[in-house]
Amino acid sequence: MKSLFLLVVAFVAVRSDNDDNAARLLASKSILNQFIVEGKELTVEYSIYNVGSSQAYNVELSDSSFPEEDFQRVSGSLNVKWDRLAVGANVSHAVILKPLRPGYANFTAAQVKYYPTEESQAVQVGYTTAPGEAGIVGLKDYERRFSPHIVDWATFAIMTLPSIGFPFLLWYRSKSKYDVKHKKN
Amino acid sequence: MATSTKILALAVLAVLPLLMNASTCIGPQVTSNVYTTSEASMSISTVFVVEVAVKCNNGEKDLLLFADVNGHMVPATQSGTGKFQVSWSDEHKKLPAGTYGVRFFDEEGYNAVRKEKRSGTDGSAVTPIFTVNVKHSGTWTGPYVQTEFVATCVALLVWYMAYRSKSFLMS
Numbered sequence: 001m002k003s004l005f006l007l008v009v010a011f012v013a014v015r016s017d018n019d020d021n022a023a024r025l026l027a028s029k030s031i032l033n034q035f036i037v038e039g040k041e042l043t044v045e046y047s048i049y050n051v052g053s054s055q056a057y058n059v060e061l062s063d064s065s066f067p068e069e070d071f072q073r074v075s076g077s078l079n080v081k082w083d084r085l086a087v088g089a090n091v092s093h094a095v096i097l098k099p100l101r102p103g104y105a106n107f108t109a110a111q112v113k114y115y116p117t118e119e120s121q122a123v124q125v126g127y128t129t130a131p132g133e134a135g136i137v138g139l140k141d142y143e144r145r146f147s148p149h150i151v152d153w154a155t156f157a158i159m160t161l162p163s164i165g166f167p168f169l170l171w172y173r174s175k176s177k178y179d180v181k182h183k184k185n
Numbered sequence: 186m187a188t189s190t191k192i193l194a195l196a197v198l199a200v201l202p203l204l205m206n207a208s209t210c211i212g213p214q215v216t217s218n219v220y221t222t223s224e225a226s227m228s229i230s231t232v233f234v235v236e237v238a239v240k241c242n243n244g245e246k247d248l249l250l251f252a253d254v255n256g257h258m259v260p261a262t263q264s265g266t267g268k269f270q271v272s273w274s275d276e277h278k279k280l281p282a283g284t285y286g287v288r289f290f291d292e293e294g295y296n297a298v299r300k301e302k303r304s305g306t307d308g309s310a311v312t313p314i315f316t317v318n319v320k321h322s323g324t325w326t327g328p329y330v331q332t333e334f335v336a337t338c339v340a341l342l343v344w345y346m347a348y349r350s351k352s353f354l355m356s
Contacts, residue, residue, distance in 0.1 A: 032228040032229050032230060032232065032274070033226075033227055033228060033229075034225075034226050034227070034228075034229060035226055035227070037227075040224070040227055041222075041223075041224070041227045041228070042227070043222065043227060043228040043232050045232065045272075045274060061262075074220065075218065075220035075234045075236065076220070076234045076236070076270060076272060077236070077262075077264035077265075077268075077270055079264060080262035080263065080264045080270060081262060081263045081264075082260055082262055082263075083249055083260070083263070084260070085260075091259060091260065091262075092272065092273065092274065093262055093270070093272055094232045094234050094272035094273075094274060095234075096220055096232070096234060146226070148328055148331070148332045149332055150332055153332050153335075153336050156336070157336075157339075164343065
């Protein structure tokens with residue numbers, strides 16, 4: 001009985017030793033936009049956090065969920081590497097894209113590959129969180145709702161000019177005639 | 186026997202610095218591309234992205250860069266040989282318009298800054314490999330006054346002038 005107990009303890013000790021001294025990365029991907037508009041910038045932010053007890057080596061973040069024909073790259077790279085991530089390190093990476101077509105888009109997870117210890121040969125593959133489905137608003141609809149419409153207001157002002165200006169002109173003409181008569185008197 | 190081991194040890198010590206990967210960049214030529222958030226409705230926090238392409242005179246290929254971003258050090262990501270990116274974000278209010286200097290360090294510089302910070306100073310005495318100036322023209326959060334408001338004011342003003350002259354005539 002005692003030997004069985006010791007065996008179980010040894011087994012548990014060995015198992016927990018496996019998870020000790022290894023890096024564990026948690027990654028999130030989020031879209032920072034309030035509105036996603038066709039032709040305007042789309043801000044994507046990735047955060048990677050090392051919650052393990054060792055440095056992570058050769059951390060590689062690659063996102064293939066933005067095809068070139070639907071999203072134009074404005075700034076930032078979708079495939080990046082960190083040489084090392086220290087224990088407790090919290091790093092962020094941002095990419096700016098421009099959606100080229102309106103409609104629904106499903107934002108899926110990006111992939112994170114790393115080596116949990118310096119000696120490990122097997123690469124650990126993980127995924128970020130996925131922001132999910134979102135709609136890309138067409139530029140015309142967005143501008144109809146949010147642009148200052150300066151040209152529209154100027155056109156409106158010019159269009160109201162006849163209905164206000166015409167009676168005003170009549171009154172002003174008669175007023176100036178009356179003033180002249182008054183001065184003559 | 187002892188002398189030969191001594192000579193061997195000395196030889197190894199002499200060769201060791203040459204074997205160590207120094208990984209410093211001498212005479213860096215830097216091209217940088219900077220992006221800052223321009224409209225608040227396109228991002229809930231202001232994001233700065235600095236992309237640099239570095240070419241070293243000594244042909245260093247395994248360069249590791251760290252950037253001093255608003256007081257704390259972040260490792261730069263590598264997106265190709267000699268291409269690095271640093272990005273950070275914060276609330277719109279905390280990143281107002283202005284020029285932000287981002288200092289880039291190699292591993293030696295990074296360790297030097299960490300040592301200085303541990304001893305109490307802010308690490309600004311360490312010379313960076315290069316510095317990139319980020320000009321942020323502010324995040325636009327909307328016009329000061331809506332055009333609808335201006336149009337309403339003008340309409341009210343016109344009505345008021347007409348009303349005043351009419352009451353003046355009638356009196």
